[in-house]
Structures are given as structure tokens and as C-alpha cells.
Amino acid sequence: xxxxxxxxxxxxxxxxxxxxxxxxxxxxxxxxxxxxxxxxxxxxxxxxxxxxxxxxxxxxxxxxxxxxxxxxxxxxxxxxxxxxxxxxxxxxxxxxxxxxxxxxxxxxxxxxxxxxxxxxxxxxxxxxxxxxxxxxxxxxxxxxxxxxxxxxxxxxxxxxxxxxxxxxxxxxxxxxxxxxxxxxxxxxxxxxxxxxxxxxxxxxxxxxxxxxxxxxxxxxxxxxxxxxxxxxxxxxxxxxxxxxxxxxxxxxxxxxxxxxxxxxxxxxxxxxxxxxxxxxxxxxxxxxxxxxxxxxxxxxxxxxxxxxxxxxxxxxxxxxxxxxxxxxxxxxxxxxxxxxxxxxxxxxxxxxxxxxxxxxxxxxxxxxxxxxxxxxxxxxxxxxxxxxxxxxxxxxxxxxxxxxxxxxxxxxxxxxxxxxxxxxxxxxxxxxxxxxxxxx
Amino acid sequence: xxxxxxxxxxxxxxxxxxxxxxxxxxxxxxxxxxxxxxxxxxxxxxxxxxxxxxxxxxxxxxxxxxxxxxxxxxxxxxxxxxxxxxxxxxxxxxxxxxxxxxxxxxxxxxxxxxxxxxxxxxxxxxxxxxxxxxxxxxxxxxxxxxxxxxxxxxxxxxxxxxxxxxxxxxxxxxxxxxxxxxxxxxxxxxxxxxxxxxxxxxxxxxxxxxxxxxxxxxxxxxxxxxxxxxxxxxxxxxxxxxxxxxxxxxxxxxxxxxxxxxxxxxxxxxxxxxxxxxxxxxxxxxxxxxxxxxxxxx
Numbered sequence: 090x091x092x093x094x095x096x097x098x099x100x101x102x103x104x105x106x107x108x109x110x111x112x113x114x115x116x117x118x119x120x121x122x123x124x125x126x127x128x129x130x131x132x133x134x135x136x137x138x139x140x141x142x143x144x145x146x147x148x149x150x151x152x153x154x155x156x157x158x159x160x161x162x163x164x165x166x167x168x169x170x171x172x173x174x175x176x177x178x179x180x181x182x183x184x185x186x187x188x189x190x191x192x193x194x195x196x197x198x199x200x201x202x203x204x205x206x207x208x209x210x211x212x213x214x215x216x217x218x219x220x221x222x223x224x225x226x227x228x229x230x231x232x233x234x235x236x237x238x239x240x241x242x243x244x245x246x247x248x249x250x251x252x253x254x255x256x257x258x259x260x261x262x263x264x265x266x267x268x269x270x271x272x273x274x275x276x277x278x279x280x281x282x283x284x285x286x287x288x289x290x291x292x293x294x295x296x297x298x299x300x301x302x303x304x305x306x307x308x309x310x311x312x313x314x315x316x317x318x319x320x321x322x323x324x325x326x327x328x329x330x331x332x333x334x335x336x337x338x339x340x341x342x343x344x345x346x347x348x349x350x351x352x353x354x355x356x357x358x359x360x361x362x363x364x365x366x367x368x369x370x371x372x373x374x375x376x377x378x379x380x381x382x383x384x385x386x387x388x389x390x391x392x393x394x395x396x397x398x399x400x401x402x403x404x405x406x407x408x409x410x411x412x413x414x415x416x417x418x419x420x421x422x423x424x425x426x427x428x429x430x431x432x433x434x435x436x437x438x439x440x441x442x443x444x445x446x447x448x449x450x451x452x453x454x455x456x457x458x459x460x461x462x463x464x465x466x467x468x469x470x471x472x473x474x475x476x477x478x479x480x481x482x483x484x485x486x487x488x489x490x491x492x493x494x495x496x497x498x499x500x501x502x503x504x505x506x507x508x509x510x511x512x513x514x515x516x517x518x519x520x521x522x523x524x525x526x527x528x529x
Numbered sequence: 530x531x532x533x534x535x536x537x538x539x540x541x542x543x544x545x546x547x548x549x550x551x552x553x554x555x556x557x558x559x560x561x562x563x564x565x566x567x568x569x570x571x572x573x574x575x576x577x578x579x580x581x582x583x584x585x586x587x588x589x590x591x592x593x594x595x596x597x598x599x600x601x602x603x604x605x606x607x608x609x610x611x612x613x614x615x616x617x618x619x620x621x622x623x624x625x626x627x628x629x630x631x632x633x634x635x636x637x638x639x640x641x642x643x644x645x646x647x648x649x650x651x652x653x654x655x656x657x658x659x660x661x662x663x664x665x666x667x668x669x670x671x672x673x674x675x676x677x678x679x680x681x682x683x684x685x686x687x688x689x690x691x692x693x694x695x696x697x698x699x700x701x702x703x704x705x706x707x708x709x710x711x712x713x714x715x716x717x718x719x720x721x722x723x724x725x726x727x728x729x730x731x732x733x734x735x736x737x738x739x740x741x742x743x744x745x746x747x748x749x750x751x752x753x754x755x756x757x758x759x760x761x762x763x764x765x766x767x768x769x770x771x772x773x774x775x776x777x778x779x780x781x782x783x784x785x786x787x788x789x790x791x792x793x794x795x796x797x798x799x800x801x802x803x804x805x806x807x808x809x810x811x812x813x814x815x816x817x818x819x820x821x822x823x824x825x826x827x
Contacts, residue, residue, distance in 0.1 A: 312796065314800055318748040322793065342751040
């Protein structure tokens with residue numbers, strides 16, 4: 090009886106000691122609350138024609154990046170969990186519908202749903218409409234894919250950022266690559282969709298060509314309706330010219346239809362096509378794209394991305410989850426979310442580790458430099474709100490032995506070679522002959 | 530010379546496509562006096578059904594020639610199914626009602642069917658190029674032309690002949706003409722107007738689906754393609770005259786040639802050309818080229 094009571098007494102003492110030892114930790118746990126989640130609105134095309142090539146890859150990228158960030162599984166320098174430790178809670182909104190509808194949805198995200206930030210928009214029209222509303226509501230907004238250069242060129246913005254370069258870069262690099270392949274190019278043509286993206290792309294390409302090769306002339310300037318789908322007459326018009334090069338910023342169904350229809354009629358044998366957004370179709374169409382077609386990926390993305398640890402990781406997790414390689418929209422979304430994280434973490438560090446206010450994040454984001462999966466991004470123009478990065482173009486080749494689509498003869502252009510400087514608009518820079526451009 | 534060849538061939542190809550799409554719409558309006566906005570849905574479903582059927586067919590490595598039969602079969606099947614359901618379940622209840630009500634119902638059906646299409650096939654585009662690419666090409670005056678496109682012109686011509694023969698020479702065609710001119714009198718003479726309506730709607734639906742099915746091998750079939758085509762079909766029908774098959778043919782030819790000419794000669798006017806032609810025709814003949822002006826019944 091005596092032994093049992095000694096044992097019991099010892100047990101009680103050990104338990105008490107353990108309890109007392111644990112008390113400080115319990116106290117700390119009780120006094121250090123978990124960071125409140127950051128509510129993040131993600132706006133992308135979930136339905137409609139733009140969903141397939143842009144919206145869904147963007148959505149998928151957002152899903153995997155947010156999941157990995159919350160788990161702290163993104164490689165350095167993004168290894169800390171969430172945004173400065175705060176878990177991200179996304180809300181996905183469909184970008185399909187009218188611009189007016191998108192503005193309403195944006196207001197709902199900010200005012201009704203209390204989003205701390207919004208990462209959104211593929212359509213340039215939507216970006217242009219949402220920007221002033223973001224300023225009015227003082228809502229931190231990161232445009233992830235829209236291409237119009239006009240966002241920061243028409244007025245300075247405080248709460249709006251774009252971590253992906255704008256469309257001028259695509260057309261300038263396309264012109265440089267075309268002239269590298271055809272240094273004696275006499276004339277060229279263009280077929281672009283008749284709306285902001287297509288018109289801006291063609292305008293910038295023509296201006297770049299005028300600057301780089303003033304003697305080249307335009308044979309045909311074709312601007313069919315968006316989603317026309319049937320391009321028989323346009324292909325005939327191109328077949329009647331002597332254009333060695335045809336520029337196109339077509340995407341999705343129009344791009345695929347045009348490639349199939351012009352291939353059936355032998356246009357690629359007479360003219361080399363340049364598709365500035367062609368990378369999105371290379372895996373779907375595969376061998377239907379003629380070898381030698383010049384493809385852009387709106388940046389050094391996809392198969393043209395460098396083999397960095399961050400890119401290898403991103404490709405790996407994306408392919409594991411979605412059973413397909415990430416195309417450039419997926420990269421654009423990843424880049425935008427990582428930019429937001431870099432700014433948020435920096436703002437928190439500046440506040441001694443505390444969760445920052447939105448204005449703190451805005452201040453940290455301005456002029457920021459950060460690593461994306463495929464390039465270093467510098468928020469260098471648009472008063473530190475517009476990112477610039479390198480871009481790559483290459484020539485398509487279908488590897489018959491391995492039955493896979495590849496891009497070869499890749500040329501990477503530095504950011505300063507294909508983006509306007511901070512103190513000039515895109516149009517002025519192109520019209521002035523791209524002064525200050527620093528190329529390889 | 531090559532430009533002239535291009536304008537003529539491109540115009541005929543575009544006109545052929547427009548005619549196949551528009552003839553069903555004008556038939557339904559001519560007989561049933563229904564402006565069927567859901568015609569765009571028939572087109573879209575026909576395109577998706579054909580793309581799916583072509584994919585399944587060619588995945589099995591079956592002969593190319595059979596692929597064309599697959600296109601037609603898919604169109605007929607989906608057109609009959611959709612036409613039957615829409616006519617029996619919805620439209621039969623509103624015969625004789627105010628035209629605005631009927632248009633609103635067909636518009637609502639169109640919007641519903643656009644979402645049903647996404648529920649069935651998802652948001653990704655569908656590709657089924659084999660019938661188009663396997664047909665090959667040939668050259669005329671130095672201009673490569675697609676065999677499939679020229680085949681479409683031939684098909685549209687055949688369709689026009691069959692439609693004309695059916696209307697003018699067959700018993701059903703005569704019944705149809707009687708109902709077109711005066712439904713009440715036709716009914717008074719013992720014509721089963723309800724059956725004529727059903728058959729007409731089914732034929733119109735099949736023709737709409739056929740338009741989509743024939744287009745599917747040339748394009749990437751994506752959500753929203755019905756919206757684009759219904760606007761064009763209305764323009765053709767308005768030019769030719771609502772309810773007139775000859776009008777649909779001539780309207781399609783006018784639009785096709787004008788558009789081809791614009792693309793080759795003044796590309797900046799291409800978007801505008803179709804509607805400019807429509808506006809010009811309607812200014813001088815508000816009822817269209819081949820419709821008679823209707824006296825107001827008191």
C-alpha cells in the first residue's frame with residue numbers, strides 16, 4: 090500500500106510539473122492570435138470563349154498557387170505561409186458578361202464581400218473600366234492578364250497594379266524576331282480581331298516595323314470581327330499578296346480556325362505566320378501548326394521559360410494537379426499572386442512582422458522587383474505600378490519522333506529592349522523610333 | 530484576275546454557308562410566322578454534335594468518306610430531337626398568340642439552350658477538322674481553294690433545288706404554300722395545320738443544325754457561336770424577305786459577294802458591308818426583295 094501511494098504521489102508530482110512547464114506555452118498560444126485570413130477576389134473567365142485558353146488556366150494556377158502558399162510549400166523566396174502568415178481565402182468570380190456587369194461584380198467583391206484585394210481580368214475593356222472604380226473604392230487590385238498599354242498611361246493610379254507586361258512588348262518583340270529571320274523583308278500583312286486587343290497589337294507591330302525597317306510596306310491590313318470563325322475571304326486576300334510574313338494576335342477559336350483553314354489552302358507555304366499569342370494553341374493543335382510558324386507566349390513562359398527551381402516547381406505542381414503543361418495565362422496568374430505576396434511580405438517586414446494595412450502593401454508594391462516562375466519582374470513603369478519583364482519568341486516544330494510540340498530557335502529579348510521607358514507612353518516611344526531600347 | 534477569282538469564289542462559299550443557315554429560319558417564319566431566335570441554338574447544337582461525332586468516328590481510324598455521312602447524321606439527329614422537344618413542349622402552347630410573346634419565348638429558349646450546351650459539353654472548344662483537311666485543295670488561276678468549301682457550294686445549290694422542287698411539285702409543298710398564304714383558309718379546307726407546323730419546325734431545326742454541322746470541321750467549336758450566326762441569318766432573311774426561300778438564296782448571294790468584295794478591296798468596310806446592304810435594301814423594299822407588301826387586315 091505504501092509503494093502504491095508513493096507511485097501515485099510521484100505521478101501526481103510529474104503531472105503537476107508537466108502542467109507547470111506547459112503553462113508559459115499555453116499563455117503564449119493564448120496571447121498570440123492567428124493572423125486573420127486575407128480575402129482575395131480572383132476574377133477570370135470561367136465560361137465563354139475566353140475560358141478555355143485563358144480563364145481556366147488562370148483559375149487553375151490561382152487555385153494551386155493559393156493552396157501551396159497557404160501550406161508554405163512554395164520555394165524560396167516565397168516559403169513563408171500565406172501573405173505574411175495570413176492564410177489566403179479566395180473567391181472566384183466569372184469574368185464572362187458585359188463590362189458593366191464586371192464593374193458591378195467588382196463593387197460586390199469589395200463592398201459586399203469585403204475582399205482585401207482583387208486579382209483579376211483578362212479583357213482589356215474590363216481592366217479599363219475597373220481601374221477607376223478600384224481607385225474610388227481604394228481597393229488593392231492586381232490586373233493579371235489584360236494587355237492594353239493604356240491602363241497607367243492615361244492617368245496615374247494608386248491602388249491598381251499590373252505585374253505582367255502589356256501588349257506593346259509582344260508586338261515589338263514579334264517585329265524584332267521577324268526581321269531577324271527575314272532581314273530583307275519587303276512587305277508584310279496582318280490579320281487581327283477588330284477590337285481593342287487586335288487593333289492595338291497591329292498598331293504596335295506596324296509602328297515597330299516602321300522603326301526597325303522603314304522600307305518595309307504593309308500589303309494587307311485585315312481586321313475581321315471577333316469570333317468570326319470563318320476566314321475564307323481573308324485567306325484568299327493574303328494568298329493574293331507577296332507578304333513573306335503575316336502578323337496575327339488571334340486567340341482561342343479564331344486562332345485555331347485560322348490555322349486549320351489557312352493550312353488547308355497552303356498559305357503557310359507562301360507566308361510565315363507570326364502568332365503573338367500562339368503558345369496557347371500549340372499543345373491542342375500540335376502537328377496542325379506548320380513547322381517554322383513564329384509563336385509568342387506574351388512573355389518567356391511555358392516551354393520558353395528558363396529552367397529555374399521556381400519554374401520547375403511550378404510546372405511540376407501544375408502538371409500533377411491538372412494533367413497538362415501550364416501555358417502563359419497560368420504563368421501570368423502565378424506571377425501576379427507572387428507579386429502580391431512579395432509586396433505583402435515586404436510591407437509586413439517593414440512593420441516589424443505585423444499584418445500591414447492596404448496602403449502599406451500599396452507602398453511596398455510600388456517599384457518592387459520580384460521573381461516569377463519564368464522571369465524577374467520589375468515594377469518599373471507606370472509610376473512603379475506596371476511590371477516589365479523579358480519576353481521570348483521562337484519557331485514552332487513538331488517533334489514527330491516523340492510526338493510532341495516544341496518551340497526552337499528561341500530568342501529572349503531583355504525587358505528594356507521591348508518595353509517603353511518610364512517617362513514615355515508606348516505610342517510615343519514607338520513613334521519616336523524606340524529611343525533608349527537596350528537589346529542583346 | 531486572281532482577285533476577281535478570289536472575290537467570286539469567296540462570295541459563293543460564304544453565300545452557301547449563309548443560305549444553309551438562313552433557309553431554316555425563313556421557312557419557319559414563312560409558314561408559322563414565328564421569328565425563331567432559338568435557331569442559333571440549333572446551329573450551335575448541330576456544330577457540337579457533329580464535332581463530337583466526328584471525334585468519335587475518326588478516333589477509331591474509320592474511312593474518311595464515312596466522316597461526311599457522320600456530319601449529316603449528327604445534324605439530322607440533333608435537329609429532330611431539339612425541334613420536336615421545342616415544338617411540342619413550348620411553341621405549341623403559343624400558336625396564335627401575339628408575335629412579341631412568341632419572339633420572347635424563343636429568345637428565352639435560346640438563352641437557356643446556350644447554358645445547356647455548356648452543361649453538356651463544358652467550356653472548352655471542340656475541334657473536328659478531319660473532314661475539312663482530308664478533303665484537300667486544288668488551284669484555280671493560281672488561287673488554292675479548299676475542296677470542302679467548294680463542296681459546300683454544291684451542297685447549298687442542291688439544297689436550293691430540292692427545296693424549290695418540294696415546295697412547287699409535291700403535295701406537302703402545296704399544303705405548305707396554302708398555309709403560308711392563309712392559315713385559316715387552309716384549315717377551313719381541311720389542311721392539318723398543326724401537323725404542317727410540326728413538320729415545318731422539324732425541317733427548320735434540322736436545317737439549322739445542318740448549318741452548324743457543316744461548319745464544325747472548319748472552325749473551333751466554342752460556346753457562343755450561335756449568337757454570331759443568328760444575327761447574320763436575320764440579316765439575310767430580312768434582305769431576301771421573311772418567309773421567301775428564293776429570297777434567302779438571293780440574300781445570301783448578295784451578302785456573300787459584297788462581303789468578299791469588301792475584304793479584298795476595302796477591308797476596313799468588311800464589318801459594315803453586310804448591314805449596309807441590308808439597310809439599303811430595306812430602305813427601298815421594307816418587306817425584302819422577294820416578299821409581297823402585306824395589306825393590313827381589318
